[in-house]
Amino acid sequence: MPLSTLFANNGAWAAAQTRRDPQFFERLCAIQSPDYLWIGCADSRVPANEIVGLAPGELFVHRNVANVVSPDDVNCTAVLQYAIETLKIEHVIVCGHYGCGGVEAALGEGLHGPVQRWIQHVRDAASRHALELGRLQDHEARWRRLCELNVVHQVESVCHVAAVREAWQRGQPLMVHGWIYDLRDGLLRDLNATVSTAS
Numbered sequence: 501m502p503l504s505t506l507f508a509n510n511g512a513w514a515a516a517q518t519r520r521d522p523q524f525f526e527r528l529c530a531i532q533s534p535d536y537l538w539i540g541c542a543d544s545r546v547p548a549n550e551i552v553g554l555a556p557g558e559l560f561v562h563r564n565v566a567n568v569v570s571p572d573d574v575n576c577t578a579v580l581q582y583a584i585e586t587l588k589i590e591h592v593i594v595c596g597h598y599g600c601g602g603v604e605a606a607l608g609e610g611l612h613g614p615v616q617r618w619i620q621h622v623r624d625a626a627s628r629h630a631l632e633l634g635r636l637q638d639h640e641a642r643w644r645r646l647c648e649l650n651v652v653h654q655v656e657s658v659c660h661v662a663a664v665r666e667a668w669q670r671g672q673p674l675m676v677h678g679w680i681y682d683l684r685d686g687l688l689r690d691l692n693a694t695v696s697t698a699s
């Protein structure tokens with residue numbers, strides 16, 4: 501597909517939005533007040549807004565390989581800080597997905613460079629649950645389980661980020677959730693890892 505197609509698509513999309521709602525762009529320019537921050541995988545098959553049916557302006561989004569949250573990552577922690585302190589979002593959703601290539605990479609060898617360093621965050625989750633993962637016989641089962649465990653691990657990481665701890669200290673309402681998306685049926689599942697106060 502040539503890049504010109506993307507511009508053509510964009511023109512058609514903007515025209516359709518304006519036809520449906522003539523004030524759409526005007527309203528969006530005036531204010532950004534999403535209720536949710538989505539921290540998801542960069543995978544092209546997991547388009548955040550689309551799978552939860554939210555329009556532009558309704559979801560603040562951060563995506564990276566394997567939906568990792570590290571208190572040392574200035575990019576992600578800046579997103580969290582802005583979302584909490586400026587936008588006053590009340591729900592942080594860490595959403596992983598089955599079939600995640602980044603998570604599978606953490607189960608294997610042979611990586612190098614930035615991906616290798618980044619995936620170490622997922623390997624940390626795998627190490628913590630090595631016993632449970634070791635009990636699973638086949639690769640597919642281990643991979644699926646690590647996709648879930650990685651989400652729970654990243655939810656815990658969110659809770660250690662300064663902006664989150666400070667919000668809870670101030671008494672600002674803020675919940676952190678762990679969800680997983682299944683590429684096979686397009687459905688989300690809550691991993692029941694929600695945290696709503698400082699532990």
Ligand SMILES: [Zn+2]
Nearest residue numbers: 541543600601
């Ligand atoms: Zn992924």
